[in-house]
Amino acid sequence: MRRLWIGLTYAVFALLIVVPLVKIATGSLEDGVSGLLDALLRPEALHALMMTGIIVVFVTLINTVFGVMLAIYLVRAAWLHPRIKGLLNSIVDLPYAVSPVIGGLMIVLLVGPDTALGALLEGAGIKIVYALPGMVIATLFVTFPLMVREVMPVLQEIGSQQEEAATMLGAYSWYTFWKVTWPSIRWGVIYGVVLTVARTLGEFGAVLVVSGNIMNLTQTATTLVYQDVENFNVVAANGVALVLAAFSVGLLLLMEWAKKRKEVH
Amino acid sequence: MHIEVKGLSKSFGDFKAVQDVSFGIKKGHLIGLLGPSGGGKTSILRMLAGLEAPTAGDILFHGKRVNDLPPQERGIGFVFQNYALFKHMTVFENVAFGLKVKKLPKDAIRERVQSLIELTGLKGFEHRYPAQLSGGQRQRVAFARALAPEPQLLLLDEPFAAIDAKIRSELRTWLKEMIERVGITSIFVTHDQDEAIEVADEIMIISKGRLEQKGTPWEIYKNPETQFVAEFIGESTTVDNVAALHGFEEAAAWTGTRGLIRPEYIEIGKPGEITLASATMRGVVRHIHFRGSEWMVELEIGDIRLITYRSLEKDVLKPGDPVDILIHRAYLFNESDSWIMENKLKVDPMPVII
Numbered sequence: 001m002r003r004l005w006i007g008l009t010y011a012v013f014a015l016l017i018v019v020p021l022v023k024i025a026t027g028s029l030e031d032g033v034s035g036l037l038d039a040l041l042r043p044e045a046l047h048a049l050m051m052t053g054i055i056v057v058f059v060t061l062i063n064t065v066f067g068v069m070l071a072i073y074l075v076r077a078a079w080l081h082p083r084i085k086g087l088l089n090s091i092v093d094l095p096y097a098v099s100p101v102i103g104g105l106m107i108v109l110l111v112g113p114d115t116a117l118g119a120l121l122e123g124a125g126i127k128i129v130y131a132l133p134g135m136v137i138a139t140l141f142v143t144f145p146l147m148v149r150e151v152m153p154v155l156q157e158i159g160s161q162q163e164e165a166a167t168m169l170g171a172y173s174w175y176t177f178w179k180v181t182w183p184s185i186r187w188g189v190i191y192g193v194v195l196t197v198a199r200t201l202g203e204f205g206a207v208l209v210v211s212g213n214i215m216n217l218t219q220t221a222t223t224l225v226y227q228d229v230e231n232f233n234v235v236a237a238n239g240v241a242l243v244l245a246a247f248s249v250g251l252l253l254l255m256e257w258a259k260k261r262k263e264v265h
Numbered sequence: 266m267h268i269e270v271k272g273l274s275k276s277f278g279d280f281k282a283v284q285d286v287s288f289g290i291k292k293g294h295l296i297g298l299l300g301p302s303g304g305g306k307t308s309i310l311r312m313l314a315g316l317e318a319p320t321a322g323d324i325l326f327h328g329k330r331v332n333d334l335p336p337q338e339r340g341i342g343f344v345f346q347n348y349a350l351f352k353h354m355t356v357f358e359n360v361a362f363g364l365k366v367k368k369l370p371k372d373a374i375r376e377r378v379q380s381l382i383e384l385t386g387l388k389g390f391e392h393r394y395p396a397q398l399s400g401g402q403r404q405r406v407a408f409a410r411a412l413a414p415e416p417q418l419l420l421l422d423e424p425f426a427a428i429d430a431k432i433r434s435e436l437r438t439w440l441k442e443m444i445e446r447v448g449i450t451s452i453f454v455t456h457d458q459d460e461a462i463e464v465a466d467e468i469m470i471i472s473k474g475r476l477e478q479k480g481t482p483w484e485i486y487k488n489p490e491t492q493f494v495a496e497f498i499g500e501s502t503t504v505d506n507v508a509a510l511h512g513f514e515e516a517a518a519w520t521g522t523r524g525l526i527r528p529e530y531i532e533i534g535k536p537g538e539i540t541l542a543s544a545t546m547r548g549v550v551r552h553i554h555f556r557g558s559e560w561m562v563e564l565e566i567g568d569i570r571l572i573t574y575r576s577l578e579k580d581v582l583k584p585g586d587p588v589d590i591l592i593h594r595a596y597l598f599n600e601s602d603s604w605i606m607e608n609k610l611k612v613d614p615m616p617v618i619i
Contacts, residue, residue: 161349164316167336168343169363170414179362183353 024245027238039239047216048224049243051132052201055220058136059143059200064193067147068185074148075155076163092148095141103141104209107134130212135220138206143196150192151185158184187261194255201247266326266340266417266450267292268313273322275308275474282308284474286322290452290467295444297465298454300497305474306454310420313452315339326418342411342449344421348403350395356382356406357391363414381409384443400428401436408440412447419444421453425460437464458498462486470494488605492525492598501525502571504595509569511546512608513595519602524595531573532591533562535580544610545589550582564590 028036039045070092074085095103111118112129121128128134162184166176204222211218213227221240228237268290275283283305290296298306311317313324315336323330331339351359360381364374382388385405395403404424411419424440425433441464444451455461461468462482470477470485470493477497478490489495496503504510507524508517516522532539539545548566555561560575562582571590575582582588594607 159349161345161347162351165343165345165349165351165410166362166366167316168314168341169410170337170366171362172337175366180351 021245024238024241027234028242030235030238035235036239036242039233039236040243042236044215044219045224045236045240048219048221048240051135051219052221054132055135055139055207056197056200059139060193060196062136062140063143063147063196064189067144067192068151068189071148071151071155072181075152076160092145095144100138100142100203100205101209104138104206107138107141107206107210129210130214130218132218134210135207135218138210139200139203142203142206143199146195146199147189147192150188150195154185154188155181187258190261191255191258194251194258198248198251198255201244201251267328268418268450269325269328270309270313271323271325273309273312273324274320275305275312275317276320281474283312283319286471286474286476288469288476288479290450292450293448294450295441295464295466296452297461297468298452298471299458299461299465299468300456300471300477302456304471306456306471307422308474309471310422310452310454313418314341314343314420316343340414340417342414342416342419344404344407344411344419344424346423347427348395348407350403350406350410352395355392355394356387356398359395359406360409360413362410367414377413381413384446385409401432404428404436408443412449417450419449419451421451423454423456425455425457433460434463440464462498470497472497489596490603492603495525495596495598495603499527499529500572501527501596504569504571506569507595507597509567510592510595512544512592512610513597513606515609516595516597516606519597519599522597522599524597524606526571526592526595528561528571528573530593530595531564531571532593533564533573533575533582533588534591535582536587536589539589539591541591541611542589544608545591548588548590550584550586550588552584553582564588566590 028039031038040049070088073080074089074092077085080088108129109115111121111134113119113122118129126133128137158181162180163176166180171179202222203220204226207220208223208226211220211223213219213223215227219227221244225237225240225244228234228240270289271287273283273286274281286305286309298309300306308317312319315331315334319332324332326339351362354362357378360378361374364377369377378391382391385408387402387405387409390398390402395406398406404427408424421440425436428436437460453464465482467480468482468485469479472493478485478494480488485494486498489498495501502525504524504526507513507522508515510524513524516524533548536547546566548564548571550562551565551570552563553560554563556574559577560581562573562575564571564573571592591611592608593611594605597604597606
């Protein structure tokens with residue numbers, strides 16, 4: 001009986017994760033290596049991968065800086081009333097609960113071309129929806145909790161005494177942050193970065209709604225895969241998916257390593 | 266550093282952690298802030314350090330108000346309860362931190378750190394991390410780190426709380442010597458009266474956010490000013506009906522007066538053993554407990570129960586033995602007042618001159 005359950009567990013694992021991965025790999029190589037290269041070197045594929053790359057860079061930078069700052073303010077700020085802290089703390093988790101598509105839709109409804117704010121910004125030459133800024137904002141919405149949730153427990157665990165000790169030794173906040181706080185939260189932040197990058201690479205729903213999925217303009221790797229599948233171009237879809245999968249596996253390995261380091265410190 | 270505190274108060278919401286505390290501390294003195302946990306001692310320390318802003322009151326260093334001075338500029342060394350060592354830095358780096366902040370030249374830093382490491386007996390441990398040290402060693406590192414930037418005031422929050430009992434007394438002596446040698450004004454917080462009495466030049470008793478009494482350990486023991494202090498320092502038994510005790514009949518003149526009697530105020534002997542027979546009263550031994558170096562004796566006089574100690578050199582008493590009890594003095598208090606009353610019968614009313 002026990003063997004049956006163990007076998008079943010492995011079967012589910014294989015069916016859900018290993019088989020699709022193998023299928024992607026074989027599917028992308030259906031027309032040989034040249035077929036894979038053709039699929040990847042299409043101008044729209046290169047552009048889509050570049051868009052994904054740009055979004056990853058922006059989102060990771062912004063999310064890291066503001067995620068760490070929010071974590072510090074939520075944990076350390078004594079001037080915030082505990083109830084307000086609790087409220088902010090729950091709002092941070094909102095993107096986990098809300099579907100990314102709805103997140104994207106909110107941005108369209110807020111600053112889309114049909115809204116007053118959107119029209120105003122467009123008049124000033126700033127395009128948000130159906131352009132890169134909207135895609136970055138949508139992805140930020142989805143990834144926001146990741147960094148905060150990684151850094152907050154570490155900050156809580158180390159407590160504020162080491163920082164206070166630095167203060168008493170004459171160090172001001174910037175020096176204290178880099179010399180005392182940062183070494184303790186470093187691995188948590190790296191873990192958060194890895195999660196953010198992985199999530200950004202794979203983000204589909206929010207980006208699809210905000211970008212409009214315009215080829216060679218606002219198309220990302222994931223939305224290109226979606227379009228290739230729609231057009232029955234399975235080999236190309238598999239090829240782009242393989243690139244994304246390869247990145248994800250690399251990130252996972254990095255994450256495991258970061259996790260181990262995090263536990264050590 | 267000469268310190269003066271006037272009307273210091275701190276509230277957290279509705280909770281009054283510190284209420285109207287005023288005191289002065291002379292340069293070079295070692296002060297113990299003593300009181301029960303949650304009494305506001307740490308809050309006072311943190312306000313002196315600048316880590317907490319007072320709700321009201323002034324803090325003066327050398328006669329200058331420092332309320333608005335940030336903690337970085339106050340020139341105070343702080344030893345935290347759990348030492349708060351920088352765990353990713355070695356002992357050397359920990360001690361050097363305050364000097365690096367001051368941007369001292371490298372040679373000067375090395376020299377100062379080396380001398381402090383030698384002073385605190387940490388030689389050979391410079392390159393260890395805090396996790397590789399014992400509790401006592403961490404305490405020494407925290408002390409060296411706090412002293413490195415040559416502060417004018419040293420604050421220690423429960424410096425011995427995290428150390429096991431055996432090393433604690435050793436470390437107490439060490440700390441007292443060290444502070445005397447450096448000659449720095451120091452304030453430490455503790456809830457352990459033995460610690461405060463042993464280490465401090467002067468004790469401040471803090472309870473419920475108020476300063477109950479300030480004085481040398483001997484003064485506080487001898488002349489407690491409030492009932493709280495009398496009960497908190499030393500051992501004692503509170504007697505409701507103190508006028509029933511022989512020699513303290515006068516206490517009945519103040520209604521509602523109760524008495525506090527310390528074990529060392531009581532002398533006991535087998536019937537006839539005490540010469541001042543007129544001042545004694547007859548009681549019964551209820552229990553005896555061996556306390557290592559003496560017997561603790563529980564006594565019963567009518568419905569009053571007292572405790573005292575008896576030397577191991579004297580005859581061993583048994584529960585139920587009748588004994589003569591001489592109470593030398595009692596600390597009396599009522600709603601409005603407190604005072605010490607000596608046994609009135611100890612002065613023989615009819616001296617026989619031989």
